[in-house]
Amino acid sequence: MLRPVLLPLAAGLALLAGGCGGGGDGDYEPEVRENEKRIGAEQHPQLLAEFGGEYRAPEADYARRVGEKIAAAAGLEGECTFTLVNSDVVNAFAVPGCYIYVTRGLMGIVNSEAELASVLAHEVGHIVAAHNRRQQRRSLLRSIGVWAVGALGSEDLSRIAGRAAEYFTLRYSRKQEYEADDLGVRYLAAAGYDPYAAGDMLDALGRHEQYMGKTRGRDEARAIPEWARTHPLAGNRIERAAQSAAATGIADGALPELEAPYLRELDGLLYGDDPAQGFVDGRRFAHPVMRIGFEAPHGFTLTNSPQAILIEGPEGLRGEFGGGPMPPGGLAAYSEGLIRTLLRGTPAEAGSARPVRINGLPALLVPVLVRTEQGAVELNIAAYDGGGGGAYHFIMVAPPADSSRAAIGALFASFRLLSPEEARSLRPRLIRTVRVGPGQTAATFASAMASEHPLDHFLMLNGRSPGQALKPGELVKIITFAPVAAGPE
Numbered sequence: 001m002l003r004p005v006l007l008p009l010a011a012g013l014a015l016l017a018g019g020c021g022g023g024g025d026g027d028y029e030p031e032v033r034e035n036e037k038r039i040g041a042e043q044h045p046q047l048l049a050e051f052g053g054e055y056r057a058p059e060a061d062y063a064r065r066v067g068e069k070i071a072a073a074a075g076l077e078g079e080c081t082f083t084l085v086n087s088d089v090v091n092a093f094a095v096p097g098c099y100i101y102v103t104r105g106l107m108g109i110v111n112s113e114a115e116l117a118s119v120l121a122h123e124v125g126h127i128v129a130a131h132n133r134r135q136q137r138r139s140l141l142r143s144i145g146v147w148a149v150g151a152l153g154s155e156d157l158s159r160i161a162g163r164a165a166e167y168f169t170l171r172y173s174r175k176q177e178y179e180a181d182d183l184g185v186r187y188l189a190a191a192g193y194d195p196y197a198a199g200d201m202l203d204a205l206g207r208h209e210q211y212m213g214k215t216r217g218r219d220e221a222r223a224i225p226e227w228a229r230t231h232p233l234a235g236n237r238i239e240r241a242a243q244s245a246a247a248t249g250i251a252d253g254a255l256p257e258l259e260a261p262y263l264r265e266l267d268g269l270l271y272g273d274d275p276a277q278g279f280v281d282g283r284r285f286a287h288p289v290m291r292i293g294f295e296a297p298h299g300f301t302l303t304n305s306p307q308a309i310l311i312e313g314p315e316g317l318r319g320e321f322g323g324g325p326m327p328p329g330g331l332a333a334y335s336e337g338l339i340r341t342l343l344r345g346t347p348a349e350a351g352s353a354r355p356v357r358i359n360g361l362p363a364l365l366v367p368v369l370v371r372t373e374q375g376a377v378e379l380n381i382a383a384y385d386g387g388g389g390g391a392y393h394f395i396m397v398a399p400p401a402d403s404s405r406a407a408i409g410a411l412f413a414s415f416r417l418l419s420p421e422e423a424r425s426l427r428p429r430l431i432r433t434v435r436v437g438p439g440q441t442a443a444t445f446a447s448a449m450a451s452e453h454p455l456d457h458f459l460m461l462n463g464r465s466p467g468q469a470l471k472p473g474e475l476v477k478i479i480t481f482a483p484v485a486a487g488p489e
Contacts, residue, residue, distance in 0.1 A: 037097035070121045073191035074128060083100070088103070092119050194252070196242060197257050199238045215456060266431055272429045275288055275426065277304055280304045284296075288424070292415070292417060299313060300312065330385070331384075334393070348368050358416075361385060430480055431479060432477070433476070436475075436476060442470065450479050457479065
């Protein structure tokens with residue numbers, strides 16, 4: 001979160017328009033393949049910057065090794081690039097040139113190497129079946145949102161009107177998901193993994209979705225671009241995965257799932273928000289380094305991203321919170337720069353800027369009315385002087401309506417500086433793998449969980465049912481706070 005202001009997604013849009021994969025059987029012209037590899041290589045750094053960046057840790061090398069085994073099993077040895085993305089969103093996706101991405105959020109909820117391999121095999125299946133090429137243009141238009149497409153002559157406004165992460169998450173049909181599932185199971189077995197792990201992975205995604213709905217509310221869970229939602233868990237999909245595994249002729253359990261090695265590799269993985277991007281906790285955001293925070297009104301959801309905090313409210317109200325360096329002209333120059341970047345020639349009418357003080361900080365409120373063929377769209381901008389050469393802003397986009405103004409005002413009024421004590425209390429969380437001792441139960445480990453819903457969280461992470469006994473000697477995952485780093489006050 002909070003990199004220099006409003007990096008455009010033009011490169012990402014061009015990437016998705018290019019497609020991925022070839023003909024239905026994956027065999028396509030060499031020049032097409034080379035062109036897609038070139039596009040993928042050029043856009044890979046920009047995609048990572050938008051989606052969370054590469055997670056550089058031993059877990060990334062581990063995921064890459066697993067992916068390379070799957071690619072070889074699919075006949076694509078040496079042709080795919082596998083990247084672990086620094087995002088807690090549970091997601092996986094593939095783009096041109098066989099660039100395949102899995103988030104650390106997804107890696108944290110599966111429970112074996114074979115389950116991770118099945119995620120990567122599923123994405124390779126989409127590439128071989130050329131689903132990406134057929135879907136991307138339609139998926140992109142659905143992601144942006146009906147009134148944003150064509151109505152706002154700016155990619156930045158379209159980014160705000162939609163959710164940035166969804167630009168890189170395709171919406172496949174059920175038939176395409178089934179085809180990728182079947183291919184993935186085949187590659188899983190060919191790589192030497194238990195093909196029945198594909199069903200276990202789908203079950204883990206379903207547990208995560210249920211947990212999110214139970215603990216954060218259905219509306220908030222839907223606001224998160226989860227892998228389970230973009231790859232819909234149809235009622236019989238897990239059963240189909242088991243049937244596909246049986247069709248390989250391999251008995252359940254004949255090939256390894258590699259649970260213990262996977263859990264050992266997972267120990268120490270960052271869980272939840274990266275402190276460099278700040279922490280989202282429900283409707284609250286706080287950044288321990290910049291010592292800033294705000295709280296959205298009821299009915300709003302926040303999604304963290306490297307570039308900004310994405311904000312979604314009722315009745316189509318959307319926007320973002322971000323920041324950048326304060327220019328020599330102060331808040332007036334900062335706001336003018338935002339507007340220029342956003343509008344880029346789009347017809348608009350800026351209202352009078354109103355200087356105010358919010359929680360002791362100098363601020364500037366600027367309304368902008370954007371004229372479109374579909375009607376007027378109102379931008380509400382609030383810019384703040386956070387001190388130390390830093391400026392911060394909200395940009396909220398909505399059709400003009402009196403009902404949204406009170407909520408926007410409450411959001412703008414919530415921005416403040418954190419005290420040193422509040423900033424120190426914000427600590428990252430890690431996955432730790434621990435061995436079960438005699439007499440220990442799920443409740444035992446729940447008591448050590450850094451979670452608002454410790455027992456439910458423990459059960460979800462470990463694929464356990466309430467009351468299910470733990471076996472002494474087995475490994476389980478818990479979530480703990482990272483140790484407090486020593487340093488100057």
